[in-house]
Structures are given as structure tokens and as C-alpha cells.
Amino acid sequence: MNVFHYPELDETLYRQALECGLTVCVAPRKGFTRKLCYLVTDYGSVHDRFTLEGQVCSIPAGSAHYLEHKLFDMPGGRDISAEFAGLGAMVNAFTSYDMTAYYFTCTEHFEDCLRLLLDFVYTPYFTEESVQKERGIIDQEIGMNLDSPDTVVFEELTRCLYRTHPIREPILGTRESIRQITPDTLYRIHRAFYTPGNMMLCVLGDVEPETVAELARQRLGTEYRPGAQKLGPVEADLTVPRQRVRGKIEVAMPTFCMAFKGSPFGRGEQAIRRELAAELAAEALFGESSELYLRLYDAGLIDSSFGGGFETLDGCAMLLCSGDSRDPEAVARAVLEQAGKLLEQGICQEDFLRLKRGSLGRRIRGLDSFDSTCFRLCAYHFSDFDYFRFPEVFREITPEETLALLRETCTEENWAISILEPIHQEEQP
Amino acid sequence: MIETIMLSPGVTLRCCRDSRFKQGSFSVQLVAPMAEATAAMNALLPAVLLRGTARCPDLRAVTRALDDLYGATLSPLVRRVGDYQTTGLYCGFMDDRFALPGDQVFRRVTDFTREVLLSSPLLDGGFLPEYVEGEKVNLISTIESERNDKRAYAMSRLLETMCRGDSFGIPRLGKREQVEAITARGLRAHYETILRESPLELFYVGSAPAEEAAEHFQRMLAGISGERRPLPPQTGLTPGEGGDTVETMDVAQGNLCMGFTTPITNRDPQFPAMQLLNTLYGGGMTSKLFQNVREKQSLCYSVSSGYYAAKGVMTVYAGIDPDTERAAREEILGQLEACRAGDITPEELTAAREALASSLRAVHDSPGAIESYYATGALSGPGLTPEAYLDKLNRVTLSDVTAAANTLKLHTTFFLRGECQ
Missing domain, CATH: 3.30.830.10 (Metalloenzyme, LuxS/M16 peptidase-like)
Structure with missing residues (x-):
């Protein structure tokens, strides 16, 4: 395997693309007992149109997540969770807008666990009966999300920001859309995106990197299998179809999510540099050390639930903030005003260096977390960037490019806000 | 693995020296029996301390100081441990080996924590009323937004009913009415009392040897003394009516x-x-x-x-x-x-x-x-x-x-x- 050293981070990475197309990546953690292993496909809920075997496929909302649930089923009634549990390991999975990950964590029997992971992820087995049976479970998961203000407020916002982009649909789909999912839907997705060329295997722990690659090779063979062609998702229009949406839900105080819609960054180092610069821009605009944060906090318009950042995924980019507030509209006005002021005044070198230093330090500390590091290695890999190179990219970012990003993103035409108010208002002062 | 050092009577430091991590961290907790009368004050206290110090008089200055310390975090830590409630701070900071040559992050974060613990700006013998009133509003909204998370809400209603009469039935952050009743002077007086009388627990994980950690924490707490009362033993549940x-x-x-x-x-x-x-x-x-x-x-x-x-x-x-x-x-x-x-x-x-x-x-x-x-x-x-x-x-x-x-x-x-x- 190829070895990369990152002395600044005290990290080493073993990485190789196998003949079959799978990228294998190991970040050794000498002296640690825990091992974490992700097998991830560069495919999530927004990839609802693609070409497979010469045919255009459109799949129902929620299919990626439904597949994630059903992939645990094996022929002959094998119980994958129980097999992992027998090895003292825990297996789980998640689906996001643009990734689906299957992972296990263990302290012993790593090789057996890895074999098992490769085995079940590459063994699609779906029947009418089992697909039908899962509906009750996913209906309840959907119900749980419908009762979660944070999820609802964001999902409503995406429908303000985008006209056609599939981010408009919940990751879980809806009770109606999931009823259109059949075993055939799931088999097609598996053939399209669960191909080694579209996936990554990433391990953190005290393991032998060559063994990881070898076990993957044994299971997947040498035939190169790329992923299918995704169609979109793109939305060229940067204006928003709707500026505000209001709803009611069981909350104690109004909760909101506000975003500026930006132009998507694409992939590669330049894209990541822009993304990191955009995160600094968010920090400068409404981070805890910003003038705006202090003013709103002192005025009692925001509390510690307030936060923001920059989010990107296939065909989407947004600078967003969210939190609870007795007056979300006043917060939105203040954000707009402050963006104007910041662009006019600029960011002084000293403040900018401090922001960078804080942000860099937090990222370095974040490397102690197995989960977040594994997740980031995978997510950045799918954006064609080696995550451990963040310090050098960070160093080069200038206040000017940060401001340029802010100027490009924060305009009067491309922002929207989603607000959820309490159903029962009587307790409000 | 864990070295326990009594810094003074009732002040215990536990150290876990481990140089595999890229960060150091520590908690500082005052421990007291969970009680209706003090639950809300203990919950409010760390947020008020973190609002500002004499040198960094507002949130922005505090955050800037932490950014200077390579993005260290200092956050409120309010726990329920059986019959006890703890109140204090949790600090995470980048390990010295990643810092600029010669920079001692551990030393500097303990100095800053001392500032937060002991240099609050005061008025008429109390904390600044604007800090206290602002954080009261925030705490009330935290308490009330429990209903946003239906699972957490249902679970806490269950425990409240099940454990009425036991310390476990007291909400960890107190009740709205109790928060409303807190005054800037009352909170300060309460803090001065627990700072003198409650057992103080420090826990450190990081690359420094125990002696060095002890030295930093001694400096951090220098000047605080008092007669710390031992805690009553933990008890099993006395169930409510249900x-x-x-x-x-x-x-x-x-x-x-x-x-x-x-x-x-x-x-x-x-x-x-x-x-x-x-x-x-x-x-x-x-x-x-x-x-x-x-x-x-x-x-x-x-x-x-x-x-x-x-x-x-x-x-x-x-x-x-x-x-x-x-x-x-x-x-x-x-x-x-x-x-x-x-x-x-x-x-x-x-x-x-x-x-x-x-x-x-x-x-x-x-x-x-x-x-x-x-x-x-x-x-x-x-x-x-x-x-x-x-x-x-x-x-x-x-x-x-x-x-x-x-x-x-x-x-x-x-x-x-x-x-x-």
C-alpha cells in the first residue's frame, strides 16, 4: 500500500485503489484497542436518477435509506447483527444526502468482522415479504423525524432554497414514496452504486494495513467495476423559489433555519479550499467570536443553541445558521445587515489569524475521535481530497478569498428562512 | 493507570497520563447533594461564570481568548450522579506538541480557567445582573425545550412521576420557578459557599505527568480554601406513587x-x-x-x-x-x-x-x-x-x-x- 506521512498532525495513512476499484484506507492507531471500520458508497438520498445498463432509472424518494435497512438481510435467515455480536462487535449503518455507510466497531476479532462486513454489504438479498415487512419500522422512523423540530425546520428550508434538486425530499422519503419501493428498486441501486469503484473501505485502529487490503481483494476479485452514471443532481438557478416558510410544531420557543444558497463547488483541492474558506467566512459572520453573535446573545435574541456553518453536497452549497429565538425575523435581519457590514469593513489580519488558529486547533483535536475522523476521510475522499492535508490548505487561505466567498454567497436574492412556531403560544412572554 | 492526588482536604485530582491523544482535557466539578433548593442555581452557575471575566468582559472576548488557545473549549458541566449534582467546567485543548514552539497550552488553559472561576466581574457583592438575567432566560428556555425532543420529554416525565420524593425526581437543571427566583447576589453567595464547602473533583487526561498536572491545578485553585463537608452516602430509590x-x-x-x-x-x-x-x-x-x-x-x-x-x-x-x-x-x-x-x-x-x-x-x-x-x-x-x-x-x-x-x-x-x- 502507499504510505503517506503527515508530521504536522502526527498521522500516517495507508492508501490504495485495488484492481476492482475499491479505495482502501487505513489510519493506524497504535496502542488503541478499539477498531472502527467504514464501508461507504458515494451514493445517498439525492442520487435519485441515474443510468444503469443503458437505461435511465428514476427511483422513489427514500430508496437509498430503505436499501440501507434491507442490506442487513441475508439468504437463509442469517442474522448479521447477531453474528457481529457473537464477535463482540457492533454493526450499524447510516444514510445521508450523499453517502451511505456501513460500519462496525470492535476490540477483538477484527479480521472476522471485516470479512463479515464485506460479505453482507456485497450480498444483496431482498424479497417481497421482507421489503414489505420493513415498512412498519420505517413508518415509525419517519414519524420520529416528523416530531423532530430540527429535522423538519431544515427539510422545509431545502424546499425554499431549491426548485428541483432532490435535497427537497427527506432522506427517509415519505410514507407514500416508500410504498413504491420494491425488491427490484433495491437490486438496481445495488448494481449501480454498490460497486467497488464507487466505494471506500476505511479503517482506524491498531491493525495491519496490508491485511485489510488483502481481505478486500479476496472478497472482491480483480475485475474493475465502476459506479453507474449519476444524472445530476444539478440546479443552475441560484435564486430561491421562496424566501420564507412558516409552520407550527410542538416546541417551547420558535426555532429557525436560515441559509444563503451558493454555487456548488465541485470536487478536488480547489473546491475544498473554497469550502474551508467558506467555513471561516461563516465563523467570521456569526461564529461565537463574531460581533453579531455577541450582539444577538446580549439582546436575548439567540442562545447557545445558535450555530452555523457552510454545507456542501452534490449540486448544493449553503451558508446556514439555525437555533431557537423568540424573534427569528429579527435574527435574519441582523445577519443580512452584518454580512453587509463585514463586506464593507473587511476582516483584519489579526482576527483572521485567530479564527484560523482556533479552527485548526479544533480540527486537530477532532482527530482523537475515531468516528468523526473516519467519516471525514471518506467524505473528503469522495470529493477527491485527502482530508489529512487540511493544515496546508488552511494556511494558504487569505482574508480576501474568504470575503470574496461571502460576497458571492450573501446576496439579497438568494437567502431563505424556515421558521417553526409553537402550537401553544400561551406560555410565551 | 489513574493516579489520585489529594491537593488539599476535599480537593481530589485524578490523572490519567496518556500521550496517544492529540488533546488534553480536564473537568473541574463541585459536588453537592441534589436538592430542590439548589438544583437550578448549580445548573445556572457555570453559564454565568463563562459569560465573562474582569479581563474578558463579554462572550466575544472569552471566545477570542479560547481561539488564541488553539480553539480550546471551556464548557458548562452539570451532572447528576445518583443522589449528587455536580457543577463545574469541562475543558478540551490541543496538546502542546502541535503548538508553536515553546507555547504551553496546558499551562495557559488552566490560567484561563482560573480567571473564569475566580475573576468574575461583580456588582454590589453579586454577579453582574445582566449576565445572570440573560443566562436565566437561556436556562429556562433549555428546560422548556426539553419538550422539543419527544423521547427525552416522555422519559423525564416518567422519571419525575416514578421518583417523586426521591432526589432522582428532581429535574437535573431545576424547575422554571426556581430559576426565576435566582438573584445575582444569591447566586454569588451560593457559589462562594460551595466553593468553600463542597468536595471538589478534578480529572485530567493528557500527556503531562501527574506532578505537572498537580502543579497547574494547584495554581489554578490557589487561594480557595475552606472546610469541605463530606458527602452523605448514595442511597437506593425511594419510589413515588407511580x-x-x-x-x-x-x-x-x-x-x-x-x-x-x-x-x-x-x-x-x-x-x-x-x-x-x-x-x-x-x-x-x-x-x-x-x-x-x-x-x-x-x-x-x-x-x-x-x-x-x-x-x-x-x-x-x-x-x-x-x-x-x-x-x-x-x-x-x-x-x-x-x-x-x-x-x-x-x-x-x-x-x-x-x-x-x-x-x-x-x-x-x-x-x-x-x-x-x-x-x-x-x-x-x-x-x-x-x-x-x-x-x-x-x-x-x-x-x-x-x-x-x-x-x-x-x-x-x-x-x-x-x-x-
């Missing part, structure tokens, strides 16, 4: 919570058996609840049990379609009956034991897990190293687990459901 409650809200999903009592706490020899039972019954994807209520009957997405070992309380949660409440209840209780009757396969027992063993073996792999394992273990039990505890766990037999299951009594249920369902 009963079945149904509450309606505009929700899509039903949230069913069931509370069981057991005399077994983490200070008892049967604790490992009880913990094993809880894991086997509702602890993960291979548990009886997950396998039966979810996988076999498709009644829910989330179902699990939890064991509050310091008090001897076990709870079950299921997020269900309200129309299937009866079926879900029956299945949940049916699975407990199975445990009582010893209807447990060797695979189930092994899976549960292995799951606990894995998490115990991994305690030393994360600074947060180390802190929370040892710092709470020291206050409520069992006070064993993960290795020693694992050894006990390995000796638990099937009949021990069954015996533990037979001590459980259903005491209270709480069901949160939609209004027009």
Missing part, C-alpha cells in the same frame, strides 16, 4: 416509557448481573426488545432499555404507532417474563457480555470516555477499573441474570400520544 399516565400532544409518533424498580445498584455485588440483564433485554440490535418488538413484529423503529445503576431504576422506551400500544406493552413485558423464566440462549448471553466487554476495553481509547467512566465511578460506584469490572462481568452466570430479572417490578408508565389519534 401509576399509568397518558399525555397528549400534537405528535405523529407515540412515545411509550415504562419504569421498573430494582434494589440492585452499582454498589451491590449483583450489579454486573443486572447490567448484563439490561443489555441482553434492551441494550442493542441483538437485544430481546430489538429482535422481537422491532424485527419480528415491526412495531417500532426505536426500542431500548436503560439502567440507572446509581439508583436502581430500569426504563424501557419504544417509539410506536399509538394504535399498537397494547401489543407493544405486551411484547415488552413478555420479553421480560422470558428473561425471568431463564428463557435466554447462550448466544444472547454471550452477545450481551461481549458488547459490555467491548465497551469496557475501549474506555481507554477516548478522553471523554475515560473522564466519564472514572469521574462518575468515583462518586457513585462501582469505583473499579474497567479490567477489574470486566473480570466480575465474566463470572456472571445465567442464573445470576435471571435472579436480577426477578427483582424488577413495573412501577410507572408514561405514554405520550397524538391528540386526535
Whole structure:
């Protein structure tokens, strides 16, 4: 395997693309007992149109997540969770807008666990009966999300920001859309995106990197299998179809999510540099050390639930903030005003260096977390960037490019806000 | 592995020297019995301290100081540990080896923490009223936004009903009325009292040797002295009246919570058996609840049990379609009956034991897990190293687990459901 050293981070990475197309990546953690292993496909809920075997496929909302649930089923009634549990390991999975990950964590029997992971992820087995049976479970998961203000407020916002982009649909789909999912839907997705060329295997722990690659090779063979062609998702229009949406839900105080819609960054180092610069821009605009944060906090318009950042995924980019507030509209006005002021005044070198230093330090500390590091290695890999190179990219970012990003993103035409108010208002002062 | 140093009577420092991490971290906690009269003040205190110091008089200045310290974080830490409530701060900071040459991050964060703890700007012998009033509003909104998370809300209503009269029935952050009654001077007086009289627990994980850590913390706390009162011993639950409650809200999903009592706490020899039972019954994807209520009957997405070992309380949660409440209840209780009757396969027992063993073996792999394992273990039990505890766990037999299951009594249920369902 190829070895990369990152002395600044005290990290080493073993990485190789196998003949079959799978990228294998190991970040050794000498002296640690825990091992974490992700097998991830560069495919999530927004990839609802693609070409497979010469045919255009459109799949129902929620299919990626439904597949994630059903992939645990094996022929002959094998119980994958129980097999992992027998090895003292825990297996789980998640689906996001643009990734689906299957992972296990263990302290012993790593090789057996890895074999098992490769085995079940590459063994699609779906029947009418089992697909039908899962509906009750996913209906309840959907119900749980419908009762979660944070999820609802964001999902409503995406429908303000985008006209056609599939981010408009919940990751879980809806009770109606999931009823259109059949075993055939799931088999097609598996053939399209669960191909080694579209996936990554990433391990953190005290393991032998060559063994990881070898076990993957044994299971997947040498035939190169790329992923299918995704169609979109793109939305060229940067204006928003709707500026505000209001709803009611069981909350104690109004909760909101506000975003500026930006132009998507694409992939590669330049894209990541822009993304990191955009995160600094968010920090400068409404981070805890910003003038705006202090003013709103002192005025009692925001509390510690307030936060923001920059989010990107296939065909989407947004600078967003969210939190609870007795007056979300006043917060939105203040954000707009402050963006104007910041662009006019600029960011002084000293403040900018401090922001960078804080942000860099937090990222370095974040490397102690197995989960977040594994997740980031995978997510950045799918954006064609080696995550451990963040310090050098960070160093080069200038206040000017940060401001340029802010100027490009924060305009009067491309922002929207989603607000959820309490159903029962009587307790409000 | 853990070195314990008494810095002064009632001030205990526990150090876990570990240079594998890229960060250092520490907690500083004042420990007091959980009480109606002080719960809200203890919850409010760290937020007020973090609002500003004489040198950094507002949040922005505080955050800038932390950014200068390579993005260190200093956050409120308010815990319930059995009958005790702790109030204090948790600090995470980048290890010195990543800093600019010669820069000593550990030293500087302890200096800054001293500033936060001891240099609050004061007015008329109290904290600044604007800090206190602002944080009161925030704390009230935190308390009230518990209802945003339906599961957490239902669970806390269950515990409130089940444990009325016991310290465990007091909400961790206090009640709205108690927060409203706090004054800037009253809070300051309370702080001065607990700073002198409550046991103070420090826990450090990082690359520095214990002697160096002790030196930093001595400096951090220099000048604070007093007669620290020992804490009363932890007690088992004195259950309230209990009963079945149904509450309606505009929700899509039903949230069913069931509370069981057991005399077994983490200070008892049967604790490992009880913990094993809880894991086997509702602890993960291979548990009886997950396998039966979810996988076999498709009644829910989330179902699990939890064991509050310091008090001897076990709870079950299921997020269900309200129309299937009866079926879900029956299945949940049916699975407990199975445990009582010893209807447990060797695979189930092994899976549960292995799951606990894995998490115990991994305690030393994360600074947060180390802190929370040892710092709470020291206050409520069992006070064993993960290795020693694992050894006990390995000796638990099937009949021990069954015996533990037979001590459980259903005491209270709480069901949160939609209004027009």
C-alpha cells in the first residue's frame, strides 16, 4: 500500500485503489484497542436518477435509506447483527444526502468482522415479504423525524432554497414514496452504486494495513467495476423559489433555519479550499467570536443553541445558521445587515489569524475521535481530497478569498428562512 | 493507570497520563447533594461564570481568548450522579506538541480557567445582573425545550412521576420557578459557599505527568480554601406513587416509557448481573426488545432499555404507532417474563457480555470516555477499573441474570400520544 506521512498532525495513512476499484484506507492507531471500520458508497438520498445498463432509472424518494435497512438481510435467515455480536462487535449503518455507510466497531476479532462486513454489504438479498415487512419500522422512523423540530425546520428550508434538486425530499422519503419501493428498486441501486469503484473501505485502529487490503481483494476479485452514471443532481438557478416558510410544531420557543444558497463547488483541492474558506467566512459572520453573535446573545435574541456553518453536497452549497429565538425575523435581519457590514469593513489580519488558529486547533483535536475522523476521510475522499492535508490548505487561505466567498454567497436574492412556531403560544412572554 | 492526588482536604485530582491523544482535557466539578433548593442555581452557575471575566468582559472576548488557545473549549458541566449534582467546567485543548514552539497550552488553559472561576466581574457583592438575567432566560428556555425532543420529554416525565420524593425526581437543571427566583447576589453567595464547602473533583487526561498536572491545578485553585463537608452516602430509590399516565400532544409518533424498580445498584455485588440483564433485554440490535418488538413484529423503529445503576431504576422506551400500544406493552413485558423464566440462549448471553466487554476495553481509547467512566465511578460506584469490572462481568452466570430479572417490578408508565389519534 502507499504510505503517506503527515508530521504536522502526527498521522500516517495507508492508501490504495485495488484492481476492482475499491479505495482502501487505513489510519493506524497504535496502542488503541478499539477498531472502527467504514464501508461507504458515494451514493445517498439525492442520487435519485441515474443510468444503469443503458437505461435511465428514476427511483422513489427514500430508496437509498430503505436499501440501507434491507442490506442487513441475508439468504437463509442469517442474522448479521447477531453474528457481529457473537464477535463482540457492533454493526450499524447510516444514510445521508450523499453517502451511505456501513460500519462496525470492535476490540477483538477484527479480521472476522471485516470479512463479515464485506460479505453482507456485497450480498444483496431482498424479497417481497421482507421489503414489505420493513415498512412498519420505517413508518415509525419517519414519524420520529416528523416530531423532530430540527429535522423538519431544515427539510422545509431545502424546499425554499431549491426548485428541483432532490435535497427537497427527506432522506427517509415519505410514507407514500416508500410504498413504491420494491425488491427490484433495491437490486438496481445495488448494481449501480454498490460497486467497488464507487466505494471506500476505511479503517482506524491498531491493525495491519496490508491485511485489510488483502481481505478486500479476496472478497472482491480483480475485475474493475465502476459506479453507474449519476444524472445530476444539478440546479443552475441560484435564486430561491421562496424566501420564507412558516409552520407550527410542538416546541417551547420558535426555532429557525436560515441559509444563503451558493454555487456548488465541485470536487478536488480547489473546491475544498473554497469550502474551508467558506467555513471561516461563516465563523467570521456569526461564529461565537463574531460581533453579531455577541450582539444577538446580549439582546436575548439567540442562545447557545445558535450555530452555523457552510454545507456542501452534490449540486448544493449553503451558508446556514439555525437555533431557537423568540424573534427569528429579527435574527435574519441582523445577519443580512452584518454580512453587509463585514463586506464593507473587511476582516483584519489579526482576527483572521485567530479564527484560523482556533479552527485548526479544533480540527486537530477532532482527530482523537475515531468516528468523526473516519467519516471525514471518506467524505473528503469522495470529493477527491485527502482530508489529512487540511493544515496546508488552511494556511494558504487569505482574508480576501474568504470575503470574496461571502460576497458571492450573501446576496439579497438568494437567502431563505424556515421558521417553526409553537402550537401553544400561551406560555410565551 | 489513574493516579489520585489529594491537593488539599476535599480537593481530589485524578490523572490519567496518556500521550496517544492529540488533546488534553480536564473537568473541574463541585459536588453537592441534589436538592430542590439548589438544583437550578448549580445548573445556572457555570453559564454565568463563562459569560465573562474582569479581563474578558463579554462572550466575544472569552471566545477570542479560547481561539488564541488553539480553539480550546471551556464548557458548562452539570451532572447528576445518583443522589449528587455536580457543577463545574469541562475543558478540551490541543496538546502542546502541535503548538508553536515553546507555547504551553496546558499551562495557559488552566490560567484561563482560573480567571473564569475566580475573576468574575461583580456588582454590589453579586454577579453582574445582566449576565445572570440573560443566562436565566437561556436556562429556562433549555428546560422548556426539553419538550422539543419527544423521547427525552416522555422519559423525564416518567422519571419525575416514578421518583417523586426521591432526589432522582428532581429535574437535573431545576424547575422554571426556581430559576426565576435566582438573584445575582444569591447566586454569588451560593457559589462562594460551595466553593468553600463542597468536595471538589478534578480529572485530567493528557500527556503531562501527574506532578505537572498537580502543579497547574494547584495554581489554578490557589487561594480557595475552606472546610469541605463530606458527602452523605448514595442511597437506593425511594419510589413515588407511580401509576399509568397518558399525555397528549400534537405528535405523529407515540412515545411509550415504562419504569421498573430494582434494589440492585452499582454498589451491590449483583450489579454486573443486572447490567448484563439490561443489555441482553434492551441494550442493542441483538437485544430481546430489538429482535422481537422491532424485527419480528415491526412495531417500532426505536426500542431500548436503560439502567440507572446509581439508583436502581430500569426504563424501557419504544417509539410506536399509538394504535399498537397494547401489543407493544405486551411484547415488552413478555420479553421480560422470558428473561425471568431463564428463557435466554447462550448466544444472547454471550452477545450481551461481549458488547459490555467491548465497551469496557475501549474506555481507554477516548478522553471523554475515560473522564466519564472514572469521574462518575468515583462518586457513585462501582469505583473499579474497567479490567477489574470486566473480570466480575465474566463470572456472571445465567442464573445470576435471571435472579436480577426477578427483582424488577413495573412501577410507572408514561405514554405520550397524538391528540386526535
